[in-house]
Amino acid sequence: MSTQQVLGLRRVAIARRRPPRWHVHLHGSELAWALAFVVPYAAVFLLFAAYPIAYAIWMGSDPALYRELFDDPHYLEAAANTALFAGFAANIMMFAALLLSGFFMRRRWWIKAMLVVAMLPWALPAIPAYVSFHWMLIGDYGFLDSALWNLFGIDGPHWFNKRWLALAANMIAYIWKWLPFWTLIFLAGRMAIPQELHEAAAIDGASGYRRFLHITVPLLTNLYLISTALATVWIVGDFTASELVSGGAPSRTTEVLTTLSIHYAFDSSQPALGVAAALSALPVLIPIVVILMRRIERREVQL
């Protein structure tokens, strides 16, 4: 059984020509049909996305809110945590996924079987996963610390008593959950590289390392950058990991912007402040998204 069969991945050429575009203009009943087909989509978009976004911007448009935010030490800490989370978790996760995808390209039956097992975190919903991490790391009786004590005689740390450890725990839980997904993405990317390139290089005497450096890396760069940008954006928007794993412990020092925003809005009844906290991430997110869109458009000049 090949890896393609395991995953149902088809070999897809990275660069695919756009289908020729007919210069036919829709008119009359054709146009009416097409518009009718788009109406539900447009309605959902306008009612449930565009309107809330506009509403959020309106709610968070008062400059006084931002002054209040910057005076709040919790906010500054949350912003720093978000930056750390995105910076570390996204890059570590992507690099690990890139290496792992190479591992899963190997043709051994037990590696294929491992791939099926390794997909489990992706299949598991986020809440049970993070709840499990919370209980695994908590206090003296968490599974990890008792395992460390029983197996190696190591007295494990109190994960949620130190800010850095708690932050690391959140990141590890997040990486655990999403690493399989990104591994799969890179695996698909690697499979899209024509095998002939590797074979030709091998005949020319290139070692595995050199083939990785001169074939895989250049051809995967675009995908890697797109994925890293996307992962960064998703991490900044992630609520569940920080809320459920550390829950802000110790004493609200591991909150991120999303959890802080929700807590402002629903625990201290300051919805406008909550929206402002979330909006304050946009100056960082929007450039990333713009780069992302550009990169996605450039995909066709690749290969």
Next chain:
Amino acid sequence: MSVAATSPRRRRRRRARPRDRLRRWAVEAGSVALCGALLIWTLVPVYNMLLIALDPDEGETEFTGTLFPDEPSLNSFRAVVSQDYWYLEHFWQQFANSFYVGLATMALTVAIASLAAFAIGRMRLTRVRVLTNTALIIYAIPSALLAIPFIRLAQRYGLSDNIWAVIAAEVMFAIPFAVLVLQQYATIIPMELDEAARIDGASPWQVYLRIYLPLTAPALAAVGTYALLLAWGEYLYQYLLLSSERNWTVAVAIEQFFDADEAPWNYMMALAIIYSLPPIAVFYALRRYMAAGLTMGAVKG
């Protein structure tokens, strides 16, 4: 593999220099080690769930010194299934709600996204492409940012504590990606099919129903599964939008254990495990579609 195919390889192996053989051996050993490490990394959190759920005593999680409960018991699973605890009173109702939300999100996402993707990609309603691109920006906006105005909005639309508000939110999150994947997938279907049907007098609706839907079935399955799993696993909106216990989904029910100080954790874990089973089953049953559909959008951009 035939004999003819194996023998040259064997010959090459026999001729391999000792250094190469050593290296190959090291690579193999490294692979096994990595496999082992990966297995532990993947399974420990899952094992931890089972460990807590199998604990016989209500609310005791004193695992100091035990890597396996002394008397594993299925009592917590029994309690969940028979709703034998006041936190679990509405378990089956909530389970049904989760299914309802998931299936409704799936159906709506598939219907709305396929119609839109058909009009934009196949009927070349190109101007609307702007709309799909803008919709993708939803991905860039933290869902927590939208949550606060969305709650207000739901109240204004008269949908507070209504499961349809949750469905609307999930559909909104699932649709942009669904349209993207469907559009990408449809590029492998020859346009001539549509043209031929049109010349034979089929209306756009018939082309959509008879040609587009059957031919994009794998992508529709991928997109539908994606929407189902998204709706099943999402928690923030369900938590914020649903206030009465009868309307809760399982995700919210798990969360309430977190808010309590003296909750029986084994019950919570049993609940979490039961909650995880349907998506895991769906995922592994349809993983070929899932992986193909989801990576298609990503790899092709």
